[in-house]
Amino acid sequence: MGFDHLRATYFEESGELLESAYAQLSALAEDRADGDTMHALFRAIHSIKGGGGAFGFTRLVGLAHVMETLLDRLRDGALEGTPERMALLLKATDALADLLAAEQRDEAMPAGFEDGLIAALAAVVEAPGAAAPTMAAPAAPAAPAAAAVPEGTGWRIEFRPHAALFRHANEPLLLIRALRALGPLTVSAALDRLPGLEALEPEDAYLAWTLVLAAPLPRAAVEEIFEFVVDDCDLSIDPLVPAVVQDDAPVMAAAAVAAPAGARPEPTAAQSVRVDVAKVDRLVNLVGELVINQAMLLQLGSTVPPEVCPGLVAGLETLSQHLRELQEGVMAIRTQPVKSVFSRMPRLVRELAAQLGKDVRLVVTGEATEIDKTVVEQLADPLTHLLRNALDHGLETPEAREAAGKPRQGTVHLSAEQRGGRILIELSDDGRGIDRARVLARAKERGIVAPDAVLSDGEIDELIFMPGFSTAAAVSSVSGRGVGMDVVRRNIQSLGGRIAVESRFGEGSRFVLSLPLTLAVMDGLVVSVGREAYILPIAAIVESLRPRPQDIDEVVGRGQVLSIRGAYIPLLPLHRAFGVADAVLDPSRGIVVIVETDNAGRVGLLVDDLVGQQQVVVKSMEANYGTIAGIGGATILGNGRVALILDVAGLATLPQAGASARHATAAAVALH
Amino acid sequence: MAKRVMTVDDSRTMREMVSFTLRKAGFEVSEAEDGQKALSALQAKPVDVVITDLNMPVMDGVALIRALRADPKCRSLPILMLTTESDSGKKLEGKNAGATGWLVKPFDPEKLVDVVKRVAG
Numbered sequence: 001m002g003f004d005h006l007r008a009t010y011f012e013e014s015g016e017l018l019e020s021a022y023a024q025l026s027a028l029a030e031d032r033a034d035g036d037t038m039h040a041l042f043r044a045i046h047s048i049k050g051g052g053g054a055f056g057f058t059r060l061v062g063l064a065h066v067m068e069t070l071l072d073r074l075r076d077g078a079l080e081g082t083p084e085r086m087a088l089l090l091k092a093t094d095a096l097a098d099l100l101a102a103e104q105r106d107e108a109m110p111a112g113f114e115d116g117l118i119a120a121l122a123a124v125v126e127a128p129g130a131a132a133p134t135m136a137a138p139a140a141p142a143a144p145a146a147a148a149v150p151e152g153t154g155w156r157i158e159f160r161p162h163a164a165l166f167r168h169a170n171e172p173l174l175l176i177r178a179l180r181a182l183g184p185l186t187v188s189a190a191l192d193r194l195p196g197l198e199a200l201e202p203e204d205a206y207l208a209w210t211l212v213l214a215a216p217l218p219r220a221a222v223e224e225i226f227e228f229v230v231d232d233c234d235l236s237i238d239p240l241v242p243a244v245v246q247d248d249a250p251v252m253a254a255a256a257v258a259a260p261a262g263a264r265p266e267p268t269a270a271q272s273v274r275v276d277v278a279k280v281d282r283l284v285n286l287v288g289e290l291v292i293n294q295a296m297l298l299q300l301g302s303t304v305p306p307e308v309c310p311g312l313v314a315g316l317e318t319l320s321q322h323l324r325e326l327q328e329g330v331m332a333i334r335t336q337p338v339k340s341v342f343s344r345m346p347r348l349v350r351e352l353a354a355q356l357g358k359d360v361r362l363v364v365t366g367e368a369t370e371i372d373k374t375v376v377e378q379l380a381d382p383l384t385h386l387l388r389n390a391l392d393h394g395l396e397t398p399e400a401r402e403a404a405g406k407p408r409q410g411t412v413h414l415s416a417e418q419r420g421g422r423i424l425i426e427l428s429d430d431g432r433g434i435d436r437a438r439v440l441a442r443a444k445e446r447g448i449v450a451p452d453a454v455l456s457d458g459e460i461d462e463l464i465f466m467p468g469f470s471t472a473a474a475v476s477s478v479s480g481r482g483v484g485m486d487v488v489r490r491n492i493q494s495l496g497g498r499i500a501v502e503s504r505f506g507e508g509s510r511f512v513l514s515l516p517l518t519l520a521v522m523d524g525l526v527v528s529v530g531r532e533a534y535i536l537p538i539a540a541i542v543e544s545l546r547p548r549p550q551d552i553d554e555v556v557g558r559g560q561v562l563s564i565r566g567a568y569i570p571l572l573p574l575h576r577a578f579g580v581a582d583a584v585l586d587p588s589r590g591i592v593v594i595v596e597t598d599n600a601g602r603v604g605l606l607v608d609d610l611v612g613q614q615q616v617v618v619k620s621m622e623a624n625y626g627t628i629a630g631i632g633g634a635t636i637l638g639n640g641r642v643a644l645i646l647d648v649a650g651l652a653t654l655p656q657a658g659a660s661a662r663h664a665t666a667a668a669v670a671l672h
Numbered sequence: 673m674a675k676r677v678m679t680v681d682d683s684r685t686m687r688e689m690v691s692f693t694l695r696k697a698g699f700e701v702s703e704a705e706d707g708q709k710a711l712s713a714l715q716a717k718p719v720d721v722v723i724t725d726l727n728m729p730v731m732d733g734v735a736l737i738r739a740l741r742a743d744p745k746c747r748s749l750p751i752l753m754l755t756t757e758s759d760s761g762k763k764l765e766g767k768n769a770g771a772t773g774w775l776v777k778p779f780d781p782e783k784l785v786d787v788v789k790r791v792a793g
Contacts, residue, residue: 043729051689054777167741169751
């Protein structure tokens with residue numbers, strides 16, 4: 001652990017504190033605030049400031065300081081929380097988030113970025129009607145001890161503790177020791193006030209000391225030792241003029257500090273532990289190994305006749321069950337609530353709505369739903385994109401909405417829930433929905449579908465995810481910088497997820513993201529090619545079929561294409577990609593699994609047969625073999641054999657893959 | 673034996689900074705995120721010095737100091753307050769409640785170690 005680690009902790013925690021601040025601010029805005037809301041908000045800003053000071057983030061501290069001052073006045077009721085003031089705090093929180101993000105990237109926001117806000121906040125705090133601010137300015141870095149000039153040859157200290165000194169758990173012995181660490185020290189105790197035993201009050205103070213420190217130190221160094229006790233004692237510190245050394249006085253010190261109570265039962269207080277993700281990953285891997293082992297045992301067990309070993313099957317069953325629980329338990333360690341990404345969305349919506357001149361209400365539900373940490377982190381981009389789209393293209397202007405008989409304010413609903421082994425994230429809006437006629441026209445114009453293709457509503461909606469669909473017309477400063485829905489789909493697929501859209505023209509759209517709970521285990525389809533077995537990620541599979549001979553066309557120099565419902569998709573025989581012998585060569589005698597790739601649209605993979613669907617533990621091969629195009633990893637099947645997990649996007653780029661879907665379509669269209 | 677210090681702060685960053693600084697100086701450090709948790713942890717395992725923040729949820733620093741001073745076992749337990757400049761009112765409250773000393777955030781690591789050594793002996 002070092003400074004970088006502390007910095008990382010600071011940014012991580014500040015992120016959480018900002019989330020909390022936003023949550024409290026919206027509670028205040030929606031009248032859901034309770035007694036603790038304002039306190040929690042204050043603490044969040046206060047903690048960001050406190051840590052920021054330690055790292056020297058002065059601009060951030062400056063802004064947090066005025067926010068804190070305003071919050072303090074709101075908290076104690078000196079100022080009223082008007083909507084304008086809350087809006088100002090919200091803006092200031094946004095700015096604080098920006099300053100934090102900049103520090104995290106080792107950058108700086110433009111000079112003067114926060115000045116206007118600081119001035120506005122200060123104006124509120126200092127406005128007439130508000131009591132004069134009492135808070136001190138943020139702590140400047142501790143000034144070096146003023147007079148570092150040694151005075152004389154040493155110090156003579158008269159020190160008489162009061163009883164209060166002991167009540168504060170200060171201890172003269174320790175102060176004397178601290179002085180002795182500064183230089184040669186002569187200690188004499190004055191016992192004149194010590195009463196007889198019968199009159200002695202155990203909690204009173206009777207001793208006084210004369211301390212002679214024979215070291216030419218600045219006064220501040222001596223005063224520092226007594227900094228906590230000056231109010232609880234009589235103290236005089238005088239320069240030593242002629243060095244007086246008295247070594248005949250009785251040397252005495254106060255009683256030793258009470259020893260800490262002896263050994264007690266081990267602590268039970270810790271309610272959470274922070275664990276390095278690498279350690280958890282190691283556990284996840286080990287459990288993965290166990291799952292594979294168990295599959296092998298099960299297979300072996302089934303070959304043993306019950307009479308040979310009667311308890312075996314039952315024992316293996318129990319093992320499986322416990323293993324499943326263990327796996328779930330271990331996976332749960334890696335999960336975290338989607339809240340950390342959901343909580344960034346309200347700000348986005350606020351800013352976009354203002355920019356687009358739209359009136360939007362964002363409703364967020366299911367924030368506590370938990371999902372793998374890696375997935376949470378990678379959700380931000382796709383969600384941001386979907387939300388931008390919803391606001392920019394989905395929702396109409398208030399005027400247009402009114403004209404359409406809808407409420408002026410549009411609603412965007414963001415939700416998360418767990419269903420089975422997957423997490424469903426839904427983003428719906430009550431905007432204008434997908435204009436299918438326009439989408440189809442554009443897709444034809446761009447050559448994504450054949451000019452004469454007849455598509456179902458669902459298929460048309462799917463077109464928005466096709467690469468190259470996003471057009472200049474659809475690109476605006478808000479939702480598009482040439483990044484289309486195909487990128488969103490690719491992001492989601494790289495997480496082992498799927499994205500689907502439902503839309504009603506005029507009524508709105510609904511995007512559903514279905515994500516796996518974890519990335520370490522994946523739903524796979526086992527396919528056979530010759531004597532080899534491969535795993536295809538279920539998430540990438542669109543459908544599988546046995547083509548009729550007349551559906552297969554040969555495009556010269558481009559390989560085979562499959563005609564399906566008026567569209568052409570390139571065929572990629574896996575046996576050719578991997579050089580497998582004894583495989584089915586004729587597509588009409590094998591199975592074509594159609595997969596969705598993010599870079600080449602749909603591709604048909606020719607395999608011999610489908611073996612079955614199963615959960616597979618993903619083993620990375622990168623460490624040993626580097627990145628191999630077309631291979632996403634490997635797994636061990638129940639029979640102990642290693643099977644490669646295919647990366648369909650990578651497969652489509654293999655030279656053998658021939659044409660992309662678009663090329664295939666164009667070539668095939670030319671052919672007919 | 674290494675002296676034991678407990679840092680009580682709702683800010684993980686602060687706790688880790690205190691822990692980091694003191695561990696490097698050879699102390700054994702435990703952490704608690706509010707006064708209540710500190711109290712129950714101290715019941716289970718006493719320490720030699722407590723360093724507490726003042727502004728905390730559930731049970732703040734002043735309440736923690738009062739509760740500790742009310743416990744005969746903790747009457748001579750050194751308690752340091754880790755305050756900010758803006759906490760001056762609270763600092764006085766904490767002092768009256770029986771705090772041994774105080775440090776100002778952001779703290780100077782050397783100073784923290786010096787002070788803890790001074791009050792812990």
